Amino acid sequence: AAERLLGTPVQGTGNETVFSPTDDERANATFVILCRNSDLGGTIQSLREIEDRFNRRYRYPYVLLNEEEFTEEFKKRISVLTPAKIEFGVIPREHWYQPDWIDEDKAKAGREAMEKKNIIYGGSVSYRNMCRFNSGFFFKHPLLQKYRWYWRIEPDVHFHCDINYDPFKFMEKNKKVYSFTITMYEYEATIPTMWGHVKDFVKLHPEYIAKDNSLGFMSNNGGDSYNLCHFWSNFEIADLDFWRAPAYTAFFDYLDAQGGFYYERWGDAPVHSIAAGLFASRDQIQFFDDIGYEHSPYTHCPQSSGAWAAGRCSCDQARSFDYDGYSCMRKWDDFMGK
Ligand code: GDP
Numbered sequence: 415a416a417e418r419l420l421g422t423p424v425q426g427t428g429n430e431t432v433f434s435p436t437d438d439e440r441a442n443a444t445f446v447i448l449c450r451n452s453d454l455g456g457t458i459q460s461l462r463e464i465e466d467r468f469n470r471r472y473r474y475p476y477v478l479l480n481e482e483e484f485t486e487e488f489k490k491r492i493s494v495l496t497p498a499k500i501e502f503g504v505i506p507r508e509h510w511y512q513p514d515w516i517d518e519d520k521a522k523a524g525r526e527a528m529e530k531k532n533i534i535y536g537g538s539v540s541y542r543n544m545c546r547f548n549s550g551f552f553f554k555h556p557l558l559q560k561y562r563w564y565w566r567i568e569p570d571v572h573f574h575c576d577i578n579y580d581p582f583k584f585m586e587k588n589k590k591v592y593s594f595t596i597t598m599y600e601y602e603a604t605i606p607t608m609w610g611h612v613k614d615f616v617k618l619h620p621e622y623i624a625k626d627n628s629l630g631f632m633s634n635n636g637g638d639s640y641n642l643c644h645f646w647s648n649f650e651i652a653d654l655d656f657w658r659a660p661a662y663t664a665f666f667d668y669l670d671a672q673g674g675f676y677y678e679r680w681g682d683a684p685v686h687s688i689a690a691g692l693f694a695s696r697d698q699i700q701f702f703d704d705i706g707y708e709h710s711p712y713t714h715c716p717q718s719s720g721a722w723a724a725g726r727c728s729c730d731q732a733r734s735f736d737y738d739g740y741s742c743m744r745k746w747d748d749f750m751g752k
């Protein structure tokens with residue numbers, strides 16, 4: 415019955431009639447949610463919101479990933495929420511846990527030093543596993559192989575506006591590879607040596623650097639140092655083939671071999687951002703102003719009043735993070751010549 419509804423009118427939020435796309439009209443895309451069994455409540459909330467604001471009309475599938483088996487209870491409580499296809503996957507051990515070649519004494523010393531400095535997740539091994547997985551492995555998961563595009567969603571986030579078009583199709587049509595809603599400064603203490611390794615990689619592989627790249631957004635001195643601006647990767651709509659391509663494969667392998675995911679606390683956000691900034695041209699990176707998005711403690715609320723009204727947004731435009739002192743949005747605007 416669910417299949418028969420596709421391509422036929424369904425009632426929208428207002429007077430308009432909205433149409434669910436057919437398989438041909440949809441992109442080859444999926445939502446991806448990495449979470450634990452204990453994240454059930456937050457995952458239900460995020461999934462309900464993206465269904466209400468977007469996916470009840472589009473019916474894109476979901477892939478939920480976890481390093482442990484999801485419980486029957488978890489699967490039942492998630493599956494009831496949507497008619498869209500949902501797949502639950504276990505992450506292969508070698509994609510998640512700290513590799514044997516990491517010097518655990520050195521890693522432990524790094525964690526303890528960070529914990530002393532009160533750096534968020536500074537002492538956590540599981541957080542490091544997660545960051546490394548999101549950097550180099552999620553797109554290798556068997557359940558994602560059939561897809562070209564993904565939308566990353568986390569437990570406990572909010573979608574504040576109706577999304578009245580298909581962002582996946584937008585990405586595809588406009589040849590985008592990466593997108594964001596929030597950009598900010600990284601904690602330098604989590605990545606003290608990362609930029610040095612990035613520079614070494616660029617020297618080794620100048621052939622991977624895109625012509626019209628975004629180095630000017632990430633560095634104020636022509637690449638000498640990193641200004642810490644990155645895209646907040648808890649929201650991502652992006653091209654899986656960008657991560658699967660030779661440039662990013664070589665980049666991730668090079669960074670991984672430095673051990674910084676464990677000796678320091680490298681986040682997937684700077685890793686993805688620097689890669690998109692170097693290996694894609696600037697016009698392949700999309701800022702979605704019209705997607706109202708909240709991940710505590712920050713919210714992006716559409717700055718265009720037209721988009722805010724058309725999206726029936728529940729967020730306060732005046733409290734959008736965009737022009738907060740900690741945001742890199744101004745820098746992005748300047749860089750893009752806006
Ligand atoms: P933050 O956004 O940087 O504060 O980090 P989160 O705690 O939100 O974690 C980022 C993402 O990874 C979320 O989707 C979490 O559900 C997920 N995550 C974090 N740690 C683990 C873990 O140990 N196991 C699993 N399965 N998911 C995790």
Ligand code: MN
Binds near residue numbers: 709
């Ligand atoms: Mn989070």
